[in-house]
Amino acid sequence: MKLICVGDNVCDCYIYxxxxxxGGNCVxxxxxxxxxxxxxxxxxxxxxNDEMAAHIxxxxxxxxxxxxxxxxxxxxxxxPGVNIDKHGDxxxxxxxxxxxxxxxxxxxxxxxxxxxQKYDLFHTSCYSFLEEELPKVKxxxxxxxxxxxxxxxxxxxxxxPYIDYxxxxxxxxxxxxxxxQAKLLLDRGVELVCMTRGSKACEVHTKDKIYxxxxxxxxxxxxxxxxxxxxxxxxxxxxxxxxIEDALLNAAESARRTCQISGxxxxxxxxxx
Numbered sequence: 001m002k003l004i005c006v007g008d009n010v011c012d013c014y015i016y017x018x019x020x021x022x023g024g025n026c027v028x029x030x031x032x033x034x035x036x037x038x039x040x041x042x043x044x045x046x047x048x049n050d051e052m053a054a055h056i057x058x059x060x061x062x063x064x065x066x067x068x069x070x071x072x073x074x075x076x077x078x079x080p081g082v083n084i085d086k087h088g089d090x091x092x093x094x095x096x097x098x099x100x101x102x103x104x105x106x107x108x109x110x111x112x113x114x115x116x117q118k119y120d121l122f123h124t125s126c127y128s129f130l131e132e133e134l135p136k137v138k139x140x141x142x143x144x145x146x147x148x149x150x151x152x153x154x155x156x157x158x159x160x161p162y163i164d165y166x167x168x169x170x171x172x173x174x175x176x177x178x179x180x181q182a183k184l185l186l187d188r189g190v191e192l193v194c195m196t197r198g199s200k201a202c203e204v205h206t207k208d209k210i211y212x213x214x215x216x217x218x219x220x221x222x223x224x225x226x227x228x229x230x231x232x233x234x235x236x237x238x239x240x241x242x243x244i245e246d247a248l249l250n251a252a253e254s255a256r257r258t259c260q261i262s263g264x265x266x267x268x269x270x271x272x273x
Contacts, residue, residue, distance in 0.1 A: 001239040002040040004119040005030040007128025010078030011052040021263025022056040025125040028228035028264040036236040042066040048077040048100045059267045075100040134162035160188035170195040213248035216256040225264030230255040
């Protein structure tokens, strides 16, 4: 399976540790897809020109993820501040609004589309603000999209016709809500809807069936990036022809491995401010 992830990159700043880690949904999915055995993985996004951007690039190189089609903008990288509670769950405590990712939007030009169609799958998320670009890629490649928490139903419905595989964070939701949201997406052409639920069984909704997978028990160090790792594990297995059940198990194993390390996929560096 060949995957291109298009969108966000940040450095998650662990304030209490005075360390930062490379991350962002699309970067996390890209790296974890490569770790799950994807044949080729690329990342396309907007980098700042600071030390944090250089660190993200260095980590992508080490993980075998190509980023050569990305843009570089003068300015600082996204750097949300994070603390971790006693359960290992992340708590975001700081966000800057003057980062390159918030000041500029990525626009896909013909050379990007020519590159994208070399891949089997295009992944992005609500954090990348690429909804207007989805119609350009729909007929070129399969599209995966992470909605995270669905906060705007109208925006979800507008994006749905251009998405094949949808991922939703659905912790603390009841069965009726999950079925209603999945039906809205499936009725608009989404092939499958995967709903992760934290420590509870995740669900994959299709037109015909609901599949479930319990989380795999592990010693949790940090849940940062576990959901992104789950997405990567599922996509690689499913796109390589595995059944939904087998893809879910691979996803759970991928998330378990990520929970055993700090950061979205490791690589800590000293935080100076």
